[in-house]
Amino acid sequence: QVQLVESGGGVVQPGRSLRLSCAASGFSLNNYGMHWVRQAPGKGLEWVAVIWSDGKTKFYADSVKGRFTFSRDSSRTTLSLQMNSLRVDDTAVYYCARERGPFDGFDFWGQGAMVTVSS
Amino acid sequence: QSALTQPPSASGSPGQSVTISCTGTSSDIGSYNYVSWYQQHPGKAPKLIIYEVSKRPSGVPDRFSGSKSGNTASLTVSGLQAEDEAEYYCHSYAGNNNWLFGGGTKLTVL
Numbered sequence: 001q002v003q004l005v006e007s008g009g010g011v012v013q014p015g016r017s018l019r020l021s022c023a024a025s026g027f028s029l030n031n032y033g034m035h036w037v038r039q040a041p042g043k044g045l046e047w048v049a050v051i052w053s054d055g056k057t058k059f060y061a062d063s064v065k066g067r068f069t070f071s072r073d074s075s076r077t078t079l080s081l082q083m084n085s086l087r088v089d090d091t092a093v094y095y096c097a098r099e100r101g102p103f104d105g106f107d108f109w110g111q112g113a114m115v116t117v118s119s
Numbered sequence: 120q121s122a123l124t125q126p127p128s129a130s131g132s133p134g135q136s137v138t139i140s141c142t143g144t145s146s147d148i149g150s151y152n153y154v155s156w157y158q159q160h161p162g163k164a165p166k167l168i169i170y171e172v173s174k175r176p177s178g179v180p181d182r183f184s185g186s187k188s189g190n191t192a193s194l195t196v197s198g199l200q201a202e203d204e205a206e207y208y209c210h211s212y213a214g215n216n217n218w219l220f221g222g223g224t225k226l227t228v229l
Contacts, residue, residue, distance in 0.1 A: 035218070037165075044122070045157075045165065045208050047218040059216035095164055103212040105155030105170035112164055 002026040002108045004096050009113030012086055020113050022079040022096035029055065029076050033099040035106060036070065036081050038092035038115075048094070051079065064090075086117045123148070123209050123221035130227040136197040139224045141209030142190060147219055149190040153212035156185055156194045159223075160205045169194060196226070204228045 008020040024034070036048040048068065049060045055072040069082040079096055094113050097106035124142040131137040141148070141156075148154055154172045157165035167176055169185035172192065182197045192211070196203055209221040 037220075044223040045210075045220040047220060050216060050218075061217070100167075100170055103151065103153045105153070105167050105210060106157075106165075107167050107170070107176060109164040109166075 004110035006110040006113035009115050011116045017084045020081040035097045037095045040092045088117050091117045123219050125221035125224045128225045131199045132229045133199050135199050138193050138195045141192040141221045147211045147213035151212045154192045155210040157208045158205045199228050201228050
């Protein structure tokens with residue numbers, strides 16, 4: 001069955017870096033676009049980034065552009081979100097999610113990884 | 120781009136129907152039929168309940184239905200049940216590889 005498992009969350013100081021991972025199983029990343037979505041404590045969902053099924057084409061929300069990098073490893077089973085120059089307002093639960101089809105809804109989600117940016 | 124606009128709260132008694140609106144613009148909801156709805160219980164990941172405006176994934180009860188008119192999408196929950204109490208988010212493709220979520224609507228079953 002489809003499973004997405006995030007890891008790598010934690011507490012980090014402003015300006016530092018953190019790397020999240022999302023292990024995917026039960027389907028091929030070559031066939032699906034994948035996204036990161038975040039949710040600040042007590043707030044709504046915010047789209048963060050997408051990587052197309054080709055593993056190379058990526059797009060980012062303006063709020064993270066130039067600071068976050070979405071990648072897929074050569075084994076094609078793990079996704080990563082490299083987060084640099086972290087700010088207090090990056091504090092959130094970060095979910096990886098699978099896209100049903102190009103531009104379509106997100107049909108599978110991980111359990112989320114908490115990132116806290118605080119001095 | 121701004122988030123899609125949802126009412127912060129909605130409520131209904133068991134067995135009743137409730138409709139939640141989601142207002143966007145001609146650049147997002149008005150331009151694409153890639154409108155989705157998610158249900159999120161406290162401490163849990165969101166769950167897709169409607170995609171492509173009105174389609175339901177396998178396993179989602181037909182009490183949940185979606186529609187769209189112009190720049191506004193709607194989610195209707197019929198025959199309300201206690202387990203429907205949750206936060207609901209709308210979601211739309213907004214062009215140029217950008218996606219928007221609504222601010223969320225807290226549905227209370229009275």
